[in-house]
Amino acid sequence: MYGLKILVVDDSRTYQAMLCSYVANMGFEHVSAMNGDQALEIFHIERPDLILLDVTMPGIDGYEVARRLRAMHEEWALLVPIIFLSGLIRDEDIVEGIEAGGDDYLAKPISDIVLHAKIKAMMRMADQRRVALENSVALEKANEKLAHLNKCDGLTGIYNKRYFLEYLQQQWLHGRRNNSPISLLFIDVDFFKPYNDNYGHLEGDSCLKQVANALKMVTHCSADLLFRYGGEEFAFILPDTDHQGMCEIGEAAVQALRDAKIPHAYSAASDVVTISVGGVCMTPGRKQNPEMLITQSDQCVYLAKEQGRNRFIPFKQDV
Numbered sequence: 001m002y003g004l005k006i007l008v009v010d011d012s013r014t015y016q017a018m019l020c021s022y023v024a025n026m027g028f029e030h031v032s033a034m035n036g037d038q039a040l041e042i043f044h045i046e047r048p049d050l051i052l053l054d055v056t057m058p059g060i061d062g063y064e065v066a067r068r069l070r071a072m073h074e075e076w077a078l079l080v081p082i083i084f085l086s087g088l089i090r091d092e093d094i095v096e097g098i099e100a101g102g103d104d105y106l107a108k109p110i111s112d113i114v115l116h117a118k119i120k121a122m123m124r125m126a127d128q129r130r131v132a133l134e135n136s137v138a139l140e141k142a143n144e145k146l147a148h149l150n151k152c153d154g155l156t157g158i159y160n161k162r163y164f165l166e167y168l169q170q171q172w173l174h175g176r177r178n179n180s181p182i183s184l185l186f187i188d189v190d191f192f193k194p195y196n197d198n199y200g201h202l203e204g205d206s207c208l209k210q211v212a213n214a215l216k217m218v219t220h221c222s223a224d225l226l227f228r229y230g231g232e233e234f235a236f237i238l239p240d241t242d243h244q245g246m247c248e249i250g251e252a253a254v255q256a257l258r259d260a261k262i263p264h265a266y267s268a269a270s271d272v273v274t275i276s277v278g279g280v281c282m283t284p285g286r287k288q289n290p291e292m293l294i295t296q297s298d299q300c301v302y303l304a305k306e307q308g309r310n311r312f313i314p315f316k317q318d319v
Helices: 013-025 036-045 060-068 075-079 093-101 112-151 161-178 192-199 201-216 243-260 289-306
Strands: 003-010 029-033 052-054 082-086 104-107 182-189 225-230 231-240 275-282 311-314
Touching: 003 013, 003 036, 013 029, 013 052, 013 112, 013 182, 029 036, 029 082, 036 052, 036 060, 036 075, 052 060, 052 112, 060 075, 060 082, 060 093, 082 093, 082 112, 093 104, 104 161, 112 161, 161 182, 161 225, 161 231, 161 289, 182 192, 182 201, 182 243, 192 201, 201 225, 201 231, 231 243, 243 275, 243 311, 275 289
Parallel strands: 003 029, 003 052, 052 082, 082 104, 275 311
Antiparallel strands: 182 231, 182 275, 225 231
């Protein structure tokens, strides 16, 4: 426990000096404050490991200091043990101190032997809290990572079909509440089967990763999400995007793959990998549903393929 820094808060210079002397003789560093406001200021600057806190002081009392520290909701502020020191030793005083966020309540005057024992006990408690908090944080991070993995495609790292369906429903409801449009782009890699058959599945996987990387650069709006819908199929969900905005992103997606210049000697559309894109924009209403977006976008992809692939076809009716 050497190297421990203790904040001593007491409005009596005599008692404060005595406590600081005790702390120094124990081999600990100390900083001091004369009142509650000064204690809060010093706490933020010095970040002590433990607080010896007088209850009765001018301005805000010790209970309020403790409440404000615990209300910070910062890890280091929550872990710091607080020992109240007071001449008030009624049951209700002790209860108020503990409820305010204190960890122990000692009656004045206190001997250096008892104080040393209490400090050792409080630091053991702080260590236990720290371990428990670290375990809790680690578990929370692990759960967040698992939740993220459940949303993502294992090959490309972009979002998967499961999350596509969830996000589409969320944004459909958002559009209905706000009377705002939502756009959907369906994307199919042209002649991907010949690519796989001739270059091999490892190169096919590499191709899909490159396609995903190219498409990710098309839009920079945080709400616009890219998904691997399945196989060589991808999709963009574009919340709050009107027909014109949807068309701009659709055309940009097609161009992004042309610019990527992924060789494809077995494509009837080009000598590089290209995509067929279909898009639809809709303002959600009672007579529509999210499945209509999927159906109409898919129809547009089919039209793009019929017209030679390597192109974007929007759904002509903006409902």
